[in-house]
Amino acid sequence: MILIDGKSTSLQIQEEIKARVELRAGDGHKKPHLAAIIVGDNPASRAYVGHKIKACERVGFESTLVELSESVQEEQLLMEVEALNNDESIDGFIVQLPLPDHIDDQKVLEAVRPDKDVDGFHPVNAGNLSLGLPGFQPATPSGIIELLKRYEIETSGKHAVVIGRSAIVGTPMTLLLSRNANPGNCTVTLCHSRTQNLEEITRTADILIAAIGRPHFVTKSMIKPGAVIIDVGINRIPDPSRKSGSRLTGDVDFEGASEVAGSITPVPGGVGPMTIAMLLRNTLEATERPV
Ligand code: NAD
Numbered sequence: 001m002i003l004i005d006g007k008s009t010s011l012q013i014q015e016e017i018k019a020r021v022e023l024r025a026g027d028g029h030k031k032p033h034l035a036a037i038i039v040g041d042n043p044a045s046r047a048y049v050g051h052k053i054k055a056c057e058r059v060g061f062e063s064t065l066v067e068l069s070e071s072v073q074e075e076q077l078l079m080e081v082e083a084l085n086n087d088e089s090i091d092g093f094i095v096q097l098p099l100p101d102h103i104d105d106q107k108v109l110e111a112v113r114p115d116k117d118v119d120g121f122h123p124v125n126a127g128n129l130s131l132g133l134p135g136f137q138p139a140t141p142s143g144i145i146e147l148l149k150r151y152e153i154e155t156s157g158k159h160a161v162v163i164g165r166s167a168i169v170g171t172p173m174t175l176l177l178s179r180n181a182n183p184g185n186c187t188v189t190l191c192h193s194r195t196q197n198l199e200e201i202t203r204t205a206d207i208l209i210a211a212i213g214r215p216h217f218v219t220k221s222m223i224k225p226g227a228v229i230i231d232v233g234i235n236r237i238p239d240p241s242r243k244s245g246s247r248l249t250g251d252v253d254f255e256g257a258s259e260v261a262g263s264i265t266p267v268p269g270g271v272g273p274m275t276i277a278m279l280l281r282n283t284l285e286a287t288e289r290p291v
Contacts, residue, residue, distance in 0.1 A: 002151070002263035004230075006143070009150055010273035014059050017280050021060040024288075032287040033062040034118065034279075035084050035093035039077065039103070040070035044236075045096050052094075055276045061283065064090065074103045078111050085113040092118030092286040094279070097168075118282040121168065129175055136282050141173040143274025144209065144230050148183040151263065153207070153228055160186035161202050163218070163251075164211035169232055173209055198222070210251035220256035229257050229264040232271050
């Protein structure tokens, strides 16, 4: 069984990005500059944004954090987005999700200028992805593609099963896996909450991607021996043995799955760190080659 180490792969990619930033600096280019808007005090969101800002420092990017209170009005948030759109010193920015219930996420994401939308969530970038045109790709599925590539996992002609149809993970994942590229050329089945006979389908997967948000949902019996298992889930579960009283775990029962899988990503240390690396890569691309 091969452990697909997203943490070390992410650090390796960050080293490559850092080297490119230094090379560009030598040619007189400014540092790439990523901004993030965060609304409210959701601890998970704060932690994710903190990791992104730290990663910027590591690779020599500039970063700006715009912090808004939970009670911010949608109009104010849209004004902040517009300010970043118009700030020429900012190459790309993200709006950390989820937003409070009184704010329309989609309206905010659509306000981001597509050539600064390094999360790849704007309909223009989503459309480009579905048409196979250049544009920013969402960081989590493109991080998974990068892992498959760097671990030299054969994808052509394989059956990939994606569980979860979200706009930021499951749906773009199916597009990336099915396109005529390497990695790619998979036959893809997209499963979701209304899928019948899920286990029958997952047992035919050469590559199984779980993006559900339910701890240990994928068990050993759902896995074809030798399959590649990619666990996107990040779930906090109680763990009295930890000082904090809880720990993070994936959508896959790692221990059981490891007994049958050919290769598997851990949680933490799998897909999560790759998401950050791909966000940095998108930001560098925004600096070098605007969409
Ligand atoms: P989401 O809640 O938007 O979507 C969950 C999907 O799971 C839905 O499409 C739903 O149809 C499907 N689903 C729910 N119950 C199901 C069932 N019983 N059978 C089959 N399908 C079912 O979630 P999301 O935003 O795609 O995130 C999924 C998970 O991935 C979460 O744990 C999230 O925290 C994590 N995540 C991780 C990263 C990362 O960087 N590693 C990035 C984004 C999301």
